[in-house]
Structure formats: structure tokens, C-alpha cells
Amino acid sequence: MARPSHVRDSVRHVLEEGERHDWSIEDLHAAVIAGGRAADFSSVFRAVMRLEGDGTIRRVNLGDGRLRFEASGLHHDHIRCESCGAVASLPECVLQRAESRVEQGTGFAITGHRLMFSGLCPNCR
Amino acid sequence: MARPSHVRDSVRHVLEEGERHDWSIEDLHAAVIAGGRAADFSSVFRAVMRLEGDGTIRRVNLGDGRLRFEASGLHHDHIRCESCGAVASLPECVLQRAESRVEQGTGFAITGHRLMFSGLCPNCR
DNA sequence: CGGCGTAATGCAAGTCGTTTGCAAAACTGG
């Protein structure tokens, strides 16, 4: 019997607003609290785990050893500015072609990928 | 006045042998010890940090939150079997074309990337 | 409306891998 969970709702809400693709659990926790609702870090953690299980949100790998998430939806990869940390997203198509080539070359059946470019954003370069 | 460092040498040696692309520090520590030489975990840790700074070895992002390394040399990305954990490497060319397209599309100056495919290896599929 | 059973939460403590501080040991060049 699913019961209302304001923590989970808040987290989902935060994730689904805006354009960020690099929410850490701590960020989410802060955002929820900034939104006026009390919540313990562990509750946010559990909410995130659950939403990830649901498929509502997705884990993003920034390569810093830290769990980061974004709302699900269209899949795309990211590029992050080494200087200011800005994260932008890329259209998926970058790897479309590559996957089949990799499958043929390696014999693996590909189920997914994580791609992260690093560079300098227009402002920082 | 660089002085001999058997720990660093052992670590480098382990990394440069064989084909592994996913050495965790713990793995390296174990390998060094298995090779018959005593070494503390922290010494291995420092050796790894230093070799990475040197550019002798490179950090590999497997997406499990864990530091992993491989010997430098030709750059290539990896594909990992979700079932047995086997890691194979890919020829760099997969992204060659993509980078310039991304640069044009985003305005970023690309300096690097981390790409990790996941899938099922020929044995497990 | 008054229990019941289960889900959600907060708090505190635990884990795990990574880092550091510090003093002892090992070299190297002079």
C-alpha cells in the first residue's frame, strides 16, 4: 500500500524541474530542505535509490567518485567544463553508429554506455 | 635525488604486464604482495598517485565508485561484461569523428573523454 | 471511530575505500 512520501515527492520534483544533470544526493538533500521541507539525508538517500529503481531517475557518471543523478527521459551523454564545472548535454546520436561497430568488433552484446566528455566551455576557453 | 622505491617499481611492473584495464588499488596491493614483496596499502596508494601524476598510468572509470587504473600507452575505451565482469578494450577510433562534431555542436573545447560500454561478453550472452 | 499492519522517517552508528600525519628506516651525495 504505497503511502504518500513527501521526501520522495520532493526529490522527484527537484529532479524533474530544471536542467541539471549532475545532482548528488547531498545536492538533492539541500534542495529539498531549501524547498521548505524537512528531510533527513538518509531519507533522501532512500528516496533516490527507490526512484532509480523505478526508472524515474537515472544515475550519471561524472567520474568524480560520487553518485549523481538526473531525471530519466531522453538519454543523452554529457560534457563537463574542467574549469567551471558547467555540465551540458549532448544529443544521443553521437554514439548511435559506434555501438553496432563495437558489437561487431568485440562480440559483446551492448546494453548501455556511459560517456563523459571533458573540456572547456565557451566561457572558459 | 630520486631514490629507489621497490613499491613504486612493483606497482608499475604489475600495471605494465598483462592486459588488465581495471586494477583497483586493492588489486595492486594484493598483486605486489603476491609477487613476494611486502608493502603497505598506503605505500601502494602513494605509488599509484605518483605514477598517475607522472603519466605512467591512467585512471579508468568503470562507473563503480572505485579508483581503477591501467598502464598508459595507446588510449582506448572499454567494454565491460555485466555478467562476468570481463573487461575488453576498444580501438580509439570509435569516437574520433564524434569529438569534432561535439565541439561544433556545443562550443566546448574538448580535452578528453571517458567512455564505458556495458554489455554481455561472447561467453555470457 | 478504533485498531492493525505496513510504509516512511529520523537518528545514530557502521562500512568501505581513500587520504593524511607522523615518526622510523633507507638512501645518496658530499
Added chain:
DNA sequence: CCAGTTTTGCAAACGACTTGCATTACGCCG
């Protein structure tokens, strides 16, 4: 052989993530 580094080991600190447990809050059923 001495002074001045480097390297090591050991133990403790850390940061981020996880869990255990008791409490609270609902939703449902009678």
C-alpha cells in the same frame, strides 16, 4: 660518516554512502 631527502609502515582521519532500529504516520477494515 653526516646531513638532507625520500620512502615506508602504521594508525588514525575522512567523506560519502548504507543500514539497523525504534518511532511516526497513513490507509484500510471492521
